[in-house]
Amino acid sequence: MIYKKDGAVLGYWYEDPTFRPYFAMFERGKDASAFGLEINTLMRFEQHDSIETPVLKIDSFGKADWVAAARPYRNWYQQTFAEEIARRESCDWANRINAICDTGYFAVGGKAQLERIRQLFPPEGILLHCWAPHKKGFAFGVPGYVLREAYAKEVATAHEYGFKVMCYVCALCAVYKAPAWERDGLEHFFLTRKNSITNYDGSKNLLDEMLIGTMNVPKGKDQFANIKKGKLIYGDPLSKGWRDYYPKVVQKLNRSSGTDANYEDTLGCTQENGNGSIDGLSGAQGNAALARKLAVIPGVPMASEFGPAAIAFAVKWPLNYAQVWGNIKFRDYRIHRQVPLSTFLFGYRPWIPTVLAGDDFHCHLVSAVSDALGGMGMFAASKNMDIRQGFNDHLTLRARLFVEKGLKPYFPERKYPEHIRCMYQDTEGKIYSYYDNGYLQMMLDPNGKALYGRINGVVSTKAHGLQLPGWPCSDKDGIYGLNPQSSYALFPASSDGKPEIILGKLPEYARLQMFYVAPEYAYIELGGQGKVCLEVRIPERFREIYVNDRPVQDRLIQGELPLRIFLSSGKPVAPGKILKVSTMNGLAESGFLPLPKTQRKYAGQRLFHLYGYNVVVLDTVLDIQDADSAVEILHRNLQNKYGNGTVVSLHVNGLEAARFDCFRNKQFDTKLRAWRVPLGRFKGQRVLVSVRSNNKGWNNADMLFVSLPRIVKDHSGKIQEIFPALNNPPVPVEKQKVNRPAGSPQKIILPDFMGNALSGAVFSQKTKSLKTLASKIYPVERNLRYFLSAKIKRTTDSRHRIYLGVIQYDGKGQILGIQINRLPGTESALSFTAPKGSRKLMVFDASNWQIGGYAAFGPLPSRDVVGPIVNIEKCGGDWRVFLEKPLKKEFASGSPVAQHNSMNATHLYVYSGIPSEKPEEYGGEIKWWPGAERFSVLLLGRSPVELQDLKLELYPVPGKN
Structure with missing residues (x-):
């Protein structure tokens, strides 16, 4: 821990190669600050009356920066784990990686997209990361990884273009009684988590269990008591059996698919899990031992979730999920408050992904955090990978610089220059500096020239050789009219990014709110309070100028804000x-x-x-x-x-x-x-x-x-x-041709209504609301084809539809259309337990799901249908599905789930239409839904009708009799 004040710093640390559990505590106030480190005993705490602590060290450093205070611990760590760090740094190709592309490289255009990436970047500097190489989601059936059929081909294609590939694996988790569990006998060596400092003694806390995998249910000797089959459970790597087993699993995956590197999810979740000391190891020592095992897999470097000291010596690229961790206030705080402390201590390269960074704020966040932490370039492949304007292009520009120059973190001996958060060194030894004064961020080349930038929190800024492409409120000295609440990506100044219309310098109280230009007209909107007088550069084709509806004869824009400026060529423009x-x-x-x-x-x-x-x-x-x-x-x-x-x-x-x-x-x-x-x-x-x-x-x-x-x-x-009339034309009477199966029926059934069979007789339904069931329920014989028909006549001028069909039943009761209407290609499973009352599902793969549908659990017909779905988000290797209504029951991790859509029909109808004024025959063949065992005949409508000759004809199914 480091405290900085008035040009001096205080360092406070302990050197513990055994990674004992501890608390770090701090408080910041206007008048005073406090911080401390506290070593913990192993759980259960009540059993201890003494503790052995490592030596805590404290030192002060005058006229220095945080880097001076961190250097003693860094030197100790680098010396203590020199052998492991040397192994980590021994993979030559991994040392050349300077940017990660984690989405879009196959989804958008296959080989054409890879070719576009290769045009922009030297391929040896790019690592392609696949979040979903697994057939049924990121943790389905783990550790029995079953890869997508196309994945190995994707890896081979990436190799053809010179790229290396990394994929998602999960270092500490297993699905209880999944096929791999049974096949490999995991019950003999998988070690569950028994306790947690945040959920001490297993008090009920479902959120804690979801996030960190604490097992609340094990009691006594049976650690798997009450764990349901299919549940994803977090393990403790104190198990030597797991540490021997898991590296073999991922090594087999790498060899079979050609994958070059692994992202080891959960590996950095180092904590004491209530299992005490096993074979001389406790707490995070199990993670450290597993990391050592994984690190010796030849030529396969790794990324990890988090990068704490217990595994840092083995991890090349620790994940820093800036756009997900914490709330919006915390994320906003991080934009201007980061320094590369962990990078300096441990020597790895932080990786900030691009998934879930879809808006300008989060793009600003991920690029700022990566620049400040000594990270790498990162970008999402897209159809338009140009470097013109906006944050997506900004990420591409930034990644290109990191790859082409081979930028690596560089640390001064004692102190950074003012406003310099991080420094980098290129392959020629030249130094690049990341500048951040609290609102303006820039990457500066060795000569101090800005190569790219970002800005927020101000209404204007000096240009510093940068521009905001397409922004009309700028000149050679600065950029004006900004919204302090917005984030803006800045690019090197060039003539290409200048708009046709230039407003120049705006006063501090003026804001640009809207601006666009078309061939025959343009619109500009200025907000704020106060008067402005602007000499505007306007193309000659715009012969007419209107300011707040008033024609302006010269090209001087003036008036009291807000101003609405309409420019016209003098020609009308059709809305097209x-x-x-x-x-x-x-x-x-x-x-x-x-x-x-x-x-x-x-x-x-x-x-x-x-x-x-x-x-x-x-x-x-x-x-x-x-x-x-x-x-x-x-x-x-x-x-x-x-x-x-x-x-x-x-x-x-x-x-x-x-x-x-x-x-x-x-x-x-x-x-x-x-x-x-x-x-x-x-x-x-x-x-x-x-x-x-x-x-x-x-x-x-x-x-x-x-x-x-x-x-x-x-x-x-x-x-x-x-409120005009909709003017919809009247619905015509619908004719329907009755197509019976060929041949003669094997059997004829005459359903009865109101106790009367309708052979020759007429059943008259006179009420305005009609829902009539036949009195008998019949079994479904799958070796027969069922054809339902009747003669129907409407008895009034009403033109409401009539529905003739069947209600179907299985052993549990009536089957509804939504219970069987599965959207093809959406079959997946839950990646986390969904507790009762939650409005969120975590799903292995929802890439084919659609907003507005429903999540349906289990086989058809599904009795557990929840929703509707109001939003779907990619979340790392799985998907987050949001529901409009809370769950009425809990669904366990691993539960099969798919998307169902509502149907126009609740039941199956052979006829849906407006009957004629004369009796006509209507009908059709019944198509049985999955699971249907019995049925009854249904007549549904809102108009009085007459019904006769209602019958079911049963024909043999060819080949089944």
């Missing part, structure tokens, strides 16, 4: 394209896109599905010629469950004229609306009319449809909201 604009920085995310293909037709007009992250903009430029002109749009929300709805708004020259939130007071509104906004005051001018949809930060199940804006006549002079 959409644009996606970031809610973070106000810039267009990409070029203009075609109108969405998903459409609906209401009130005689086509409505288009405006969907996506951030703000989707649909623009038109109109010539206003008449005083009674108005603009009209129709919009309708079809989302009626899941998600948080969409906000739709209509803007005239950027000013909001109408706004509607489709989800208010926890209710969805699905009415068709028409807005009419008068434009007569703009007679003789052009106006920019914009329809905007905002997903409110979550686009789950959004279904907003909007028509193209059009000019209409309106004499009211007021903004109007109208």
Whole structure:
């Protein structure tokens, strides 16, 4: 532990090659700080009345930085574990790795994507990491790893392009009574965790069990008592049998697949687990012994979850999951408060992955943490791996620098220069410096030139040779108009990144809120308070300038903020394209896109599905010629469950004229609306009319449809909201051809309603709500084909549908459609126990799952269907599935699960339609659902009908009689 104040530092540490358990405690205050290290005895604590502690050391260092205070411990560690560290550093190819790509390299384009990566990077500097090499998820059946059929081919292809490959394995876990457990006799040497300092004596704490694997259930001599088959359990590597067994498992995996390196999940979870001392080892000494075993596998370096002292000597790349660990406040704290202490002490290279870093804030976080900790480059392969603008391109640019220059951490003797958090050395011995003054971050080359940067927390910054591509509020000296709450990626200054329109330097009180340019028009929005006067560089094609609706004759933009600036070429623009604009920085995310293909037709007009992250903009430029002109749009929300709805708004020259939130007071509104906004005051001018949809930060199940804006006549002079008729045409009477199986029926059954068989007789259902069951339940004979038919006549003018079909049963009761409607390719299993009351499932593989579906457990028909699913996230090697409703029961780790979708039909129908006014025959063959053993005939509808000649014809199935 290191305390720094007024140019001096205090170091406080102990040197313990046996890695005894300890507590580290600290408190920071305005007036004083306190910290301490406390050695613990082994559990159970009540059995001890004395403790042997290592020597604690304390020293002060004047005119020095943290690196001076950390050096004594570093020197001790490097000397004590010199043999192990030398082995770790002996793999030549691993020493050349300077960036990790952990997603997208096969999913996006196969060989074409690998070729693109090779064009950008020297392949010997890149390690491709596969989170999911296993067929059924990251820990399914472990330690019996069954790889995907394509995985070995993927590795071989990566090798063809010169890349090395790392894959996910799990160092401490096993699935109880999985095939590998039974085959290899794990019950004879697998050691469960018995206790935990955070869950002492096995008090009930499901969250603790999920996170660290503490076993609450073992009692007495049987350590597996009450553990259910299929449960994923965390083991204790104090077991020599496990330490001998597990390295052989991963070595076999490496040889069979060609995998070059392993990410050893859970290996860094070093703790004392209540197992006391076994064969002279206790606590983290088991992890250290296992790490030594893994380290001697020839030519196979490893990454690990965490990188504590007990395994650091063996680990090349410890995982630092910055975008997942802690809450948002803690993650924000880390952006500007990191130093490369662990890297200095242990000599490894931290690896920060890119998964779950999808927004600007988290991309800023992972790149800042990696720069500060002496980490590597990291990037996600994508279709567009250019280096132009935005944080995804920023990660690519940063990784390219690390690989091309071979950057490695460098540590000064006593002190870093001011604002320098970390230093790197290239292959020529030149020094690069990572600068962070609390808001501006830059990587500086040996001459002090900025190679890339990031910024947050301020409204402006000096340029330092960097630029914010596409940002109009900048000049050679600085970047202006920033939002302090946003993160921005900075790139080396060049002419390529400059926009057509330049606003130049903004006053400190002005903010750029939206900016985009089209061939025939442009829109700029400035926020804040105060007056501005700007000489704007505007392309000559924009002959008309409107500021807050007022025409401007010269190119001087002035007025009281906020300002809405509309530039026009003088030509009308038909509404034919959409644009996606970031809610973070106000810039267009990409070029203009075609109108969405998903459409609906209401009130005689086509409505288009405006969907996506951030703000989707649909623009038109109109010539206003008449005083009674108005603009009209129709919009309708079809989302009626899941998600948080969409906000739709209509803007005239950027000013909001109408706004509607489709989800208010926890209710969805699905009415068709028409807005009419008068434009007569703009007679003789052009106006920019914009329809905007905002997903409110979550686009789950959004279904907003909007028509193209059009000019209409309106004499009211007021903004109007109208509710037009949907104008859906009447549903026609549906004819249905009855196709019986060939041949004669082997048997005919005449189901009866109300005690009457309907052969020749007429059953009249006169009520408006109809759900009638035949009085008998019949067995399903699988060697016969069942054809159900009847003559049906509607007896009123009502045009409601009638449904003729069957209700199916298995041994447990009625089968519903959702219980058997499995989405193909979604079969998986839980990777963690899902406790009762939770709204979250951890699933090995949910890559083919869809939001809006349901999670179904067990074989078909599934009696445990939960949901609906409201969100799905990739989480390391597995997937996190969020549910709308809490679980009513617990589901154990390893439980088979798949996605089911709701069906249009609750039951199976052979006819669904509007009957004729004359008796006509309707019917069809019954398709039995999985597990169906019995059935009854069902008639369902909302109109009075007459039914006759209801019958079941049973035909032989060819080859089964």
